[in-house]
Every structure is written in structure tokens, then in C-alpha cells.
Amino acid sequence: METGGAEAPQSGESGSCALGAATWTPASRVARGRSPSEATRLPSLAYSEAFHYGFGSRARRVGPPTPQPLPEPHLLRLRPTSLRTQDVSHLLTGVFRNLYTDEVVGADLSASLIKARGGEDARHEEFVDELRRIREVYKQRLDEVEMLERHIIQARARALAEKERIMQQAKVHVLENFITVPPVKSIFRWCVDSELLQKHHLISPDDYYSDTVPFCSAPKGVSIPGYSKLTFSCEKHSVPKKHLTKKLEASCEEMLTKVKDELDYTVDSQTGDLSLKGKCKTVKAGPSKNAKWMSHLHVPQRELERLLLVRMESRNRFLKNPRFFPPNTPQGGKSLLFPPKKPMLTGDFPSGDLEESCVDTPVFLAKPSIGFFTDYEIGPVYEMVISLQNTTATSRYLRVIPPSTPYFALGLGMFPGKGGMVAPGMTCQYTVQFFPDCLGDFDDFILVETQSAHTLLIPLQARRPPPVLTLSPVLDCGYCLIGGMKITRFICKNVGFSVGKFCIMPKKSWPPPSFRAVATIGFVEQPPFGILPSVFELAPGQAVCMEVLFLPTSLEKAEQTFIVVCDNCQIKELVTVGIGQLVALDLIYISGEESHPEPGELTDLTAQHFIRFEPENLQSTARKQLIIRNATHVELAFHWQIMKPNLQSLMPGETYSLDSLKYHPDRETAFSILPERGVLGPHTDHEFILTFSPHELRDFHSVLQMVLEEVPEPLSLELENLKDSSFSVDDVIVLEIEVKGSVEPFQLLLEPYALIIPGENYVGINVKKDFKMWNNSKSPIRYLWGKISDCHIIEVEPCAGTIEPNEVEDFELSFTGGVPGPVSQDLLCEIQNSPSPVVLHIEAAFKGPALVISVSALQFGLLRLGQKATNSIQIQNISQLPATWCMKESPVCLQERHEDVSPFDIEPSSGQIHPLGECRVNITLEAKQCQRLQTVLELEVVNGTWSYLPVYAEVQEPYVYLQSSHVEVRNLYLGVPAKATITLINGTLLPTRFHWSKLLGHQASVCTAKVSPRRGTLGPSEERQLNLELTAHTEEELSDLALPCTVSGMKEPLVLGISGKPQGLQVAIAISMEGSDSSTALWPGHLEELRLDFGSKVPLRTRMNCQLILTNHSPIQTPFTLKFEYFGSPQNSLNQKPSLPNMPPALLKTSRIREHLAKREQLNFMESMLSHGKGAAFFPHISQGTLGAHQQLSIDITGYANMWGEYWDNLICTVGDLPPAVIPVHMAVVGCPISSQRTTYYTTDQLQKEPIIRFGTQVSGGDTVTRVLRLNNSSSCDIRLDWETYTPEDREDRLLELLVFYGPPFPLRDQAGNDLSCPETPESSSSFWSSSPSNTSDSSHEAAQSAEGSDRASQKIISVVLREHDGVPADHLYCISPKQVVVPTGGSSTISISYTPMVLGPEVLHKVKCVGYALGFMSLDDEVKRELPGRRHRLQDFAAGPLRLDLCGYVRPAQLSMELDYGGGVEFRHQASDLIPEQPCTGVLSELVTTHHLKLTNTTEIPQYFQLLVSRPFSVSQEGASRSRRAPGPGREEEPATASKQLVLHPQENMLVNVSFSLSLELLSYQKLPADQMLPGVDIRQHASGEKEMVFTQSLLLEYANHTTQVVPLRATVAVPELQLSTSWVDFGTCFVNQERVREVYLMNLSGCRSYWAVLMGRLGLPPTSCAGTSPSQPCLSSELYESTLVVEGMLGEKACTLRLRGRGSYDERYMSPHQL
Secondary structure: OEEOOOOHHHHHHHHHHHHHOHHHHHHHHHHHOOOHHHHHHHHHHHHHHHHHHHHHHHHHHHOOOOOOOOOOOOOOOOOOOOOOOOOOHHHHHHHHOHHHHOOOOOHHHHHHHHHOOOOOOHHHHHHHHHHHHHHHHHHHHHHHHHHHHHHHHHHHHHHHHHHHHHHHHHHHHOOOOOOOOOOOOOOHHHHOOHHHHHHOOOOOHHHHOOOOOOOOOOOOOOOOOHHHOOOHHHHHHOOOHHHHHHHHHHHHHHHHHHHHHHHHHHOOHHHHHHHHHOOOOOOOOOOOOOOHHHHOOOHHHHHHHHHHHHHHHHHHOOOOOHHHOOOOOOOOOOEOOOOOOOOOOOOOOOOHHHHHHHHOOOOEEEEOOOEEEOOOOOOOOEEEEEEEEEOEOOOEEOEEEOOOOOOEEEOOOEOOOOOOEEOOOOEEEEEEEEOOOOOOOEEEEEEEEOOOOOOEEEEEEEOOOOOEEOOOOEEEEEEEEOOOOEEEEEEEEEOOOOOEEEEEEEHHHOOOOOHHHHOOOOOEEEOOEEEEOOEEEEOOOOEEEEEEEEOOOOOOEEEEEEEEEEOOOOEEEEEEEEEEEOOOEEEEEEOOOOOOOOOOOOOEOOOOEEEEOOOEOOOOOEEEEEEEEEOOOOOEEEEEEEEOOOEOOOOOOOOOOHHHOOOOEOOOOOEEEEOOEEEEOOOOEEEEEEEEOOOOOOOEEEEEEEEEEEEEOOOOOOOOOHHHOOOOEEEEEEEEEEEEEOEOOOOEEEEOOEEEOOOOEEOOOEEEEEEEEEEOOOOOEEEEEOOEOOOOEEEEEOOEEEEOOOEEEEEEEEEEOOOOEEEEEEEEEEEOOOOOOEEEEEEEEEEOOOEEEOOOOEEEEEEEOOOEEEEEEEEEEOOOOOEEEEEEEOHHHHHHOOOOOOOEEEEOOEEEEOOOOEEEEEEEEEOOOOEEEEEEEEEEEOOOOOEEEEEEEEEEOOOEEEOOOEEEEEEEEOOEOEEEEEEEEEOOOOOEEEEEOOOEOOOHHHEEEEEEOOEEEEOOOOEEEEEEEEEEOOOOOEEEEEEEEEEOOOOOOEEEEEEEEEEOOOEEEEEEEOOOOOEEEEEOOOOOOOOEEOOOOEEOOEOEEEEEEEEEOOOOOEEEEEEEOOOEOOHHHHHOOOOOOOOOHHHHOOHHHHHHHHHHHHHHHHHHHOOOOOOEEEEEOOOEEEEOOOOEEEEEEEEEEOOOEEEEEEEEEEEOOOOOEEEEEEEEEEOOOEEOOOOOOOEOOOOOOOOOEEEEEEEOOOOOEEEEEEEEEOOOOOEEEEEEEEEEOOOOOOOEEEEEEEOOOOOOEOOOOOEOOOOOOOOOOHHHHOOOOOOOEEOOHHHHHHHHHHOOOOOOOEEEEEEEOOEEEOOOOEEEEOOEEEEOOOOEEEEEEEEOOOOOOOOOOOOEEEEEEEEEEEEOOOHHHHEEOOOEEOOOOOOOOOEEEEEEEEEEOOOOEEEEOOOOOOEEEEEHHHHOOOOHHHOOOOEEEEEEEEEEEOOOOOOEEEEEEOOOOEEEEEEOOOEOOOOOOOOOOOOOOOEOOOEEEOOOOEEEEEEEEEEEHHHHHHHHOOHHHOOOOEEEEEOOOOOEEEEEEEEEEEEEOOOOEEEEEEEEEEEEOOEEEOOOEEEEEEEEOOOOOOOOOOEEEOOOOOOOEEEEEOOOOOOOOOOOOOOOOOOOOOOOEEEEEEEEEEOOOOOOEEEEEEEEEEOOHHHOOHHHO
8 A cells, every 4th residue: 555645746846847857858768779889979969959959949948939139140050960070160159159150350351451550540550559469479379389289290200219119129029919009108208398388288298197207217128018017997997916816816726626626537646746745956045044935935926826737737637528617618518698708818827707707607597587476366376487498508407496485386397308407598497376365465586506606596576556545644634723623624545556445543552453443433533633434445546535623722733643554454654733723913013113102191901002193183084004913823703893991090010900991882983994804814914904084173092902703712631532522612802902193283384474575566556476375284174365455455366275285275466555655464364174264474565656866966076165066967757657856955954054045056946757757957056155065955756755865065275284393303413414304284175386485593504404395286185295404514402493384375384493413423343253242332432341352262273253343323434443562464464465376377267276276375375474473463354444424344353373372462443533442352272383294274164183193904913013204383483292102091980180290291301311300490380370271270270370479480399280081101002202302493303103013812803993192292492482471371281282193003813805716615516426437448537636716815905924724635726826025936736734835915916726626436435434433524414315425524724924824614525326226135936947037126326426336246055057147148957946146336435235136947837938838
């Protein structure tokens, strides 16, 4: 029995899928009926056709195609007729269409476009340029393709030639015929350039060859042909070696067992014992500690020997009966079903696969192969015949084993002959009987035993087609409310081919004691389910309706299992499923959003939701959308009811009682909901429309209740029998929604809310204005406008109508004015159902006729007293009404002027003007009094607007006055004209003439006054400035002066008073110094403050400038003179003129020559100024002249000094009649007049610094170097210098030095250095204690000053000097001689400075700077030169600044710079194979010398003396070096461990030195020494890759003359060969006597150099002739065991490689080579 109800819905889907996939069915069916090659080609063809036409076919399945016309159709290419062609153009055409078939720009068209370029179209030119570039790239690509094709063809030709050559060589050595597979490996990979192919993105041999390229080629020998080796595919498909070994062992054991059994009948026992148990004698080549392994063969070799032995023994066997062998074998009978196997080649041994194929060959074939019974019933016996056919070519026996179950029985067999033997191709028959006892399925089998290794099995099966029901295994009753009942019906149909009887029972009742006990007439109950009917019978194609009753009692999913039992002993479970549910509704959506009550607002006690409507107008409707979801899967009937709310104020935490709830329908509600009743679908959302329509102006409050109809009450969970259940239903309120709504009045808006008519309108003219009224209410409104017609007429159109909600109505206002003037009115509009009307406010203005005057104001201008003036005006009527007018002067203006009669005469003064007419009016004014007239004329218009005309007039008489009647003349000097400014003003608008008279007063005789201009005319209200020039001829104060001015038209003249105080000469003197403020003093006045100070530290031989500024504060011109008392310049020096040099004029124009001449001219001038020998001179650049009026004259004053000291002088300045002014002059000069340089000019900005005396760079510990220095004295005094040398020292703990002297610090000494003065009478040093500034202080300074005041003749006995610490005295590095020297005036003296280089330590590698300085303390032996009272004073010894000479020298160690002839270091790299010449037959070289060049350069400033030291295997030789002065002679190659002759290398010179390395066999022999005996400087290194190197390290020593050395590391690396054999021993196995056998052994060189090697054969313990060697030798003639040792020794010191050889000889023919059989 099978059920197909659940699969029925899927059958339709599967059918549709099968229909959709039926496109490929024909191709697949055709492929099954053809050969494999055709079957593989047809799907590809079908795929290509479907791909070519598949787009249209797919479109037809979906719907009718919608063809899109192509812009230009192209013919598709035809598909090629041959399926093997590689032409895919038809596919490309079908896919890409126009992109593939469109015409391209060819070569001819491209050449034409490129040749015809040069047009004006820029885009065309750009296209042609791009086309040209593309053609160039295309040509380049074609050339590359041609080159690659040519290269590949040449490589294939070379590979083919090499292949033919190898095949010709193989034919000579191999006697067998070649087969079709390639006999040799392809060498194409060696003939083609892989990098070139990869560069052009082609597949190269390196992409599919995974083996690495050997770094050296192996020795050539006889190799196995390629066709005899397994291919890669064969290796992958073949059995692994270990499995093959196991199979070989198993097969050999079986074969040996069979051979042993057969030898008893076919082979002589002696021969068998000899062949199987014979032992061979062993011949040992030498003593061996463990020779047991030599007596046994390897496992593969042993198996091979055994198989060869079996094959040899098979030659002497007698034929057996074929039936004793498996079928389809060479000895057995041939199979009639399978073709015989091809005979194996001679020399091959049978494999395990062949044996297995023979075993699997069937002997008998059963017909039918399966015994099958169907359509059986209980009781009858069914029979069938099974035939067994012999499929071999030999008669066979068989044995049949009957079935094991009692339902099947086997009869006696019927054979074609006697004896139970079946001839080839004949059959024997057996009868099989079947006894069914039920309608179930039966299975059994029959075994047929034959000579085959496998037993033949014939299955026996009995199958009756069961009835098939379309009843789903799961009966889903769906959902039902708890307490309710649901009946679900299912159709059960028998779609099988047999009749069946069925019984349904609960699963807990299975198995039943009897079917009568469980069979019921009604429902089969298993709460909460019941099924009807419980027993039924269905014939094929017959159906029955099954009812399932579901009564849920809980919310859980209910599931019960029933058993359906069929009469064919098949059962099936039916699962009934149902879900019980409670009523559940959800309000999931409210349009807008759900409202919330306000704080303190009373709401219904039981409502779950609260909805508040926005305020609405009367008769308006508001709607909200509600979506309620039925959360159950059951349909629910419902209806709505609207109730009044239960409002009750509750305290926090207080609950309401059910008794307080009252349900009263709300009859006056404004709410409604649609639909009011209906059915809620299972688990669906339902939309409801809640409507709010207020009918009166108040608030509405209701509760909407959803009532579900006939909802069952839940049952008890302890219900066990469905018949005992009772059902009750009732209506239930499941949802309460509280709704609120309010009503608001109409919202109307006027736009604009008030109408203001701009401008003024004429009376009687209708004015219209538009406005709008918006209805912002929720409902339409009806309106009615009022009307005004008392004084003005106001109307609105339309006056009545209706406006919809949120709509606007356009209105037009009509306004007709009755009287002129502004109007303000309110127009009312009545709204239906509105308590208050709408008010429209209106404002407007009306006017009568209007007159316009042509002028805005009437100007009469300036009038003289008594004059009359007349002006005319135009009056225009700009209105459309006639105007009556009248013009007169304003009474208000007459009242303000206190006049009764108007001075204006108007003609005409009144009249009437027609609409848009004009009138001319003349106005006359008579000037009767002086005044500024400003009045207004009034133009009165009847019923119109009045106009006003301003009138202006000015009535005046002449009036002129002075701005100031008195002038005080300032800056008035004696005899110098002074100017002043006076202002004359015309007080009227009338032009007036004026004239100035003579000066009046008592002091008019001593003064002169002049006014410019003297006469003229003043314009209206003009202010004129006049220049007054007054000259005073007296110094008395002016106070009685007057200057009159006559004005026409005025009775009295104007008078100007003049006063002033004349002044005399005033001159100011100022001194300006560089870097200081100027000092100024008036003259005459206090001149004591003036002081000319050039500074307290003026550098020697420096030009110092200052300025004397004379300022004349008066306009009086006066002469002046300047003169110094003592240090003035000589008169003859001022008269010297510079002489022109004797050089070409062109050279004088160059800037350098001009600068040099200016400096020389300045030097000559200074020398002439100091020619008086006073040591200092002052010079004013302007000594006399004239000081102009108000002139400021700057006079440069220059001070010179060629001797240190402090100088004082006076400058006398005389100006005009003023008394002379005496200005003190002071200058303190510091510095030393002695210099080592030749002074050619004077500096003006800084001291002339002595140059540093440099001693260059000297070798550490070298000889003393002396410099001679000439000192020049440029002063006018003889100066004595006492020298001290110091070394700088910078120490924080030593800042000051305290020096104590007994007597003079530097006494006068003779040439021998003896002191010429006595300590008791020290020389005078009064100048030493001068108060001049100095960096040296004396502790006895105050005592000396007091002693000087009492007794100047006293002398100092003990002197204490405190000075700054800068260095320590030192004579070991620098030394000056003589210590004391006197430099004469204008002359020079010579001193010597010595420098002794210091000795540096070995750790110092760079040069060291040696710094020192020498101080020369100055003294004057002449007392007059020291001091001149009041004029000069010079300090001595420590007080005077010493002459400082900075000394500098360098000491550096002896060192040379080295440079190789190539980059890197002094390193030699060799290979031991370098000793092998190109012709190895000549032998190995004993020594090889390699030379590198080392360039030595002396980069120092001193010559270097040195020697070269080196030891073997390195050597050194010198070329091109200069000979040493100490050790002359040419340098030759040095002997090992000996020093060369002394060499010298001068500064900035170089020398080429040859450094050589000698490679010899002796050095290579060091690699065999043990590690503890290895020589120093020799290192053996072994790399991970197997390479071996010898490293030699030495040092090249450069020994200098000061016994210091310099090391140059030398390194030589020699790569030595490293030999290795591929194996340590070779076993030739057993060889046939007098037959050669070859084994390949690889000798590998792991290093990067060549190896010269030889093979040595061991002779110990071998017979006279040995059969083992590296090349073919005499064949083996004896059947013994041979052992030998082969040693490979290198000639370059390599480690020897040992190879052990082993072989055995035999006369057995089975050991012969295959090609000799």
C-alpha cells in the first residue's frame, strides 16, 4: 500500500518542470543509441544549435516575442558543414552582430587618410593622428607575431632534428622494432626561448614542466628507451608499487603451489629439486663484517626471479584438459561471450590484472536472471522455469543449491545429456514453485556453483501491486476555537491496481487482539480527534470521503496518530493535527495616530483605546481609518454598538467595581463606523472607517464596542470522550474604543482684511476694488453682503453665494464718492449658522478740482532799496472739473511783519479756469526798506485743494569791514621784512571798491608798511585776504602804528592797527656723536654742557667722525670760524692736492682702481694730518664760512691717532659778533701700533686684526717648525715688546688670575736676557695707574693714586695685577725668541716663532688641532712719550692692550688613502678549477697568481715615509713610487714575511701598488687538515646547498717613519669542488654469463666550480677478471658472486667518493636480456 495524497500537489509542478526541460530530451535519447564518439558529438551540436537559436526559443515559453527591428539588418554567416572545423565566425556573428560584421578601416583607406591629412578640421586631424598611431602599433604587433612564429618554427625544426639523431642512435643499440609512441623525450623546451614566449604572454614549456633544470649534465650512457618507461597517465592509473608487490607475491605463491603439484606428474624430481632447492657458491671479493645481506635478493628482484623460473618451467609442461583451467585463459576453454585476450610478448610476465580478468569470466548464464512472481492470490501454486546456459567452449559441470524459505521450491533439473554435464552453448532447466500464504512480498535466491571462482546467484522475488491511497500521511484540521467543534473532510482514492480493505484504529490499540475488537461503526475516537469511517474497502479507482472531527480544549497544538491497516499486511500511520485558539483581536493602525487623554481628563473605565478628533465645524464630516487584525486563524462574526462612556473619577491606586458599569446606548452620538457588522477573516487585517459628523455646537463623547457573535465557552481539560462534551456559545465584547470630538465655529479670512483705496479720486467717479474671502472651515458656508447708500454708494458683487471648505471666493467692491475728503466705512457680510457677521473695513479719499502753479517758489533776488521788480507765473487746471480761484498774500505773513498793506501787486488776482485750462498772473514787488523778505502767496480753490507759493527777496545797502582791526607781527627781526595776513569782508551782496592809504603814527618813520593788493573790488559777501609786509629798522617795540582803508559807499574809512617786537641774531650749537644723543646749547647762553668726546675705546688707526651742528634761528646771515688749540692739523697738510697716478685713463674708470685710489688718497691725507708726531690729530672739514638765515650747517670733525693713549684738546668756535665758544675735546685710543702686516690704508670701522699664524699639518712626533715674523711700527714712538706664550684653557673654576710682581712687571733686559734695572729702583709707572678704561685692574690702584698726589716721584715696589683668565703659560708647543724686542719708530723688527708637534696616541685616527697664542706687552721707555700733562696720557705693560698673535697648527697620524681599481674591498675570488687549463691533458697547474691594484694617495699636506709588510700567500709590489730620500732605490716584490724598502709619497701624490694572491695545490691541500691543525688565517666554510669554500685572510701593514702602522685587510675566497655519488652501492643482481649489464650511477658536483677527477678500482680479493666497471669490459664467464669498491678521487683536494659494487653470474637462460632471447 502506498499513499500519494501528499505528493499529488507536487505532480503538477513536476510535470511543468518536465515540460520546461523537455528541450534537451531528444538529444539525450539519440545519444544513448549511438556509439560513444557520436554520443559525445551530438550534445555539443545540440548545445551549439540551442546557443545559436536559444534566445528566441526561451522567449516563446514566456510569452509572444516582441521583435525589435535592427537599424540595418546583416546576413548571418552560415554554419560550417563539418563538425571538426575550428571556424567560429558564425557564432561571433550571431552574438555580436554589427560589431563583428561592420566594415573596418582597412590598410588602403588608412594610408589614404594619413597621406591626405592637413585640413582645417581639428577633429579630423585628431582622428587621423590616432589612426596613424593605431596602424603603427598594429604593424609592430604583426612584426612581433611573425618573429615569434619564425622562432617557434626554427625551434621545432631543431627539436625534430635532435629527435631523429637520438632515434638513429637507439636503433643501433636496440634490436626491437619501435612502436608508435614517442621513443625519446621531447627537447623542444631546450630549443625555444621561454622568456621570449612569457614576455608576449604565450604558454612556454616552463609552464607545464615541473622538473628543475640540472645545473650540470650527467655522463652519457645506455638508457632505457622512452617507450619502455611508464608514462605519467599510466603511473596514475596503475596499481601502486606496494600493492603490485603484494599481488605479485600472492600470485607467485599460488603459481609455485600449482607447480609443485604438477611437478609430481610432469617434471623429474631431481630437476625440480635442483631448480628449486639448489644453492650457488658465493665468491667474496674481500672480508666483510656483516655479509648476510649479500646472500639475499631484494624483494622485487626475488619476485622477478620466481616468475621467470615459473615461465621457464612452463616450457616442459604437458597439456591439460581445458576444463581444468578457468575459461578465457590460454589453456582453458574460450568464452563464447568475451573475445580472447591477445598473446603476451615474449619476455613479459603475467600480471595480476590478467588473472583477475580470467577469474571474473562467467561460465553459466541464467535466463531469466531474476525469478519474478506477480498477481498472485492466497492458495494457488505458481511455477516458472529457469535455464542455465554454458557460455564457454568446454563442457562444464554445475551444482544448484535450492531456496531456503518454505515459500519457494526447486524441482529436478533437465540436462541435455547424461552425467549432468552441459555441453558448450547448451542449457539445462530447473522448475521453481511459489506457495504464497498472504498478499505480502517474498524474497529468496538460488545458488549455482561452477568452476568459476564466483558462485552464480539467481534472485527470486514475489511482488503484488499494492493498493495506493491518495491520503496524505498528515491530516491537518487547521485551527478551531477552544470549546468549539470543526469537521474537516478528506478524499481518499485508490489509485493502485488492486482491491484493498482498510481499518483505522488508534495507535495505542495496535496491534489489536482481533480486528473485531477495534472495528467500530461510527467515529474512531482519540481526543480531541475522531475519524469516520473506521472500516472501508476500495477498488482501483474508487474513492471515499473521510471526516475528521476536531474538538480542542487547550491552546497547544494537538496531534494524534492513527494506524491504517491493509489486508496485504501493510500498515501506515496517519497523523491528525489541529491547533486550538482563543479569540485575539489587535487594533494595529489608526490613521494619524492614537490619541492620549490629557492629564486630569475623565475617560471610560473599560476602553482599551482612545481616539480624539480634531475640532470640526457643524455639518462637516471627519473620518479615521482603523485596521483591526484577527490574530486567530478562525473566522469571527462581529457587530458594532455605540454606548455612552462610564466616567468615574478614581483616586491613584483605586479600581472600579463591575457593579458601577452601566451600558446605555448613545442615541445622540455624532460618531459612526463602517462596516457595522460582518465576518473577520482568519489571521487577516480588516479596515474600518470611523466617521465624526457633528450636528450641533458642543463636545461629543462615546464608546465603540466590537461584539463577537456565538463565541464558544472553553471545555474542561479532563474530557476523555467526545460524546460526553456539551457546547455553549455567547456574544462577547472584545474591543472598546473611546472617541471624542469637538465643534468649532467657522473660520473665515478676508484678503485683504481691509480695503484702502490709494490716492484721491474725483467726486462722482465709481472706483472698483477686488478682494477675496477664504473659507478655512471644515464645511461650506453661505454668505450675504450688505449695501451702503447714504452719502456714498458701496456695493459688493456677488452679494450672495456658497464657499466650499478650504476654497476662496473672489469679490469686487464698487465705491462711488459723494463729497470730497477721506471716507472710512465698515461693510457687513452675514454667514448662515454663524452668530457673528464678517466685517470689511473700507477707507478712501475723494477730491475736487486741482490747480497747479508753474513754479515752486518765486525769487525776486537782490534788490536795492527803492527798486521795483515784476515776475509772471502760470496756473494750470489739471482736473476734469472747472475751478474758481483767488490769489493773495497770506495774512499770517503780514501779521508776522507787522504790516497792514501787502507790497505785492497781483494781476489778475482771481478768476475761473476751465478743465485742463491755464491762466497767466503777473506779480510786482516794490522795495521800501532793507530786509530779507520771506512770505507766502495763497491760491484759494473753491471745493478744491489750496496751493501756496513761497516768495523770496533781499533788500540791502553797501557794508565792508575788517575781520580783525589789529595785527601783531611775529618773528620780526631787525632789517628783515616780516609778513602778516589781513582779511577784508563784504557784508552785503552788493559789489564794493576799496583803497589803502599811507602808514600813520609816531613810529611810522622807522618802519615801512606795504599792502598787496593796494586797491580793488569786493564781490558779494566776498572775504579777501591781503598781505601786509612790515620792515622794522629799530629794536624798540612797535605800538603806535595805523593803516587807513577807504570804502566807496561808506561814510567812514576802515583803520588797521599794527604792533610787534623786533629781535636780533640767535645761533644754536649741537654736537652729534655716532651712537649717542645730540647735545644742544643756545649761543649766547650756557655752553659748559657742550663736550666733544670721540669715545673711550677708539681703535688705533681708525677714523672717528662726529658732527658739529650750527643752527641759525634768525633770518640774519653771519660768518663763523673753527680752530683746535693743540692737536690741530698742520697748515701745509690742508693745501696738499692728490696727484693723479701714472696709468691709462681707461684703467682709471674701473671700480676696483677707483676704490684703491680713494683708499690711497685717504691714507696720504691721514699721514699728512699726523705728520706733526703728536700721535693724534683733529680736523674740521669746514674751518670757516658764512651761516645763512635760518640755516642748519653740519660740520664733520674727524679724529685720527696712530698711538694709543688718552688725548684732550679745545675747539674754539667764533660766530659773527657773538663771543667765542670753547668746546672741550676728548679721545681715548686703544690698540697696538705694531703689526705684522704692511699697513697701506686706515680702517674706519674696526680694529685691524692680526692674521693667524698657521704652521700647517705636521706628523705626530715630527721635527720643530720655525716661522720668522717681521713686526712693523707705524707710530711716532719706539715701543718695547715683552713676549709670553699661552695655551687656551676653558675652565669654569678658573675665571680670574692674580699676578704679583716685585719691581716692574717687564724690566728692560739686555741681549742675553739679563735685567738692567734694580729692584730697589723700579722705573716710574705713573701712567700705569691712569684712570683710563682697561680690562686689567690693579689692587694697589688707590694707594698709588694717593702716593701720586703726595709724591709723584715715588715708585711702585710691589704690583698686584688682577686680570681675566684665558690660558696658561706654555713654551713646549710654541716658543718666541727673543723674548724682548724694541720696534723703532716707523721701522720694523724680526722675531722667530717655533712649533713643536705633539705625539698622538694610537687611538687617535684623525688630525688634532693645536691652538695657542702669544701676547706682546707694550712699554715706552721715554717718559715724555708716556704723558703730557693736560694733553695726553699712555698706559704701560698690563694696563695697555697687548699685541696678540694667534698660533694654529695641526698634528695628524701617518695615514694614506686607499682606492681599489674596482668597487669593494681587497678581496680575491677564485675557483679551484682555475688550476685546470683548457687542455686537461697537460695536467693541473701548480700555481696561479692573481693581482689586484691598490692605489695609495697622500691626501695630507706633508710627505709620508713608509714600508709595506705582507705574508704569503699574498705578496705586494710597487710601481711608480718616488724613492725615499733616506732609503733610495727601486722597490721590488717583497719576499714573504719581509719588509720592502722605505718609500716616500709626497702631498697630493699617489702610488700604484700591486697586491697578488698565489693559488696553488698546496693551499688546496689545507682542506684535508683537521680543525685543530688548521693554519691561522685559513677557514673552511660549508654552505647548506653543498658548496664548499676556503677563505684566506691576511693584513697588509704600512709602517711609517714614526713607527706607526696602518692595516689593510686582505681576503681571498676559493671555491673548491664537492663530489657526491647518487648512491653508495650498486647491485647488478644475477647476470647471464658472458652478457653485459649496465647500471647508471650519477656523479654530482655540488659546488660552483669544475672538478678534475679520476676513478680507481679496488683489486683486493677479486678473481683475475672482474665483471664490474664504469665502461663495457670483458663479459663474466663464471657463476660466482663478485664484489668490488670504486673510488672517485679529485685532483683538487676533494673528498674521495666510494661506491661498492656487487654482482652474480649465472648460466641460467632466464637471466638473459630480453633482446637476446
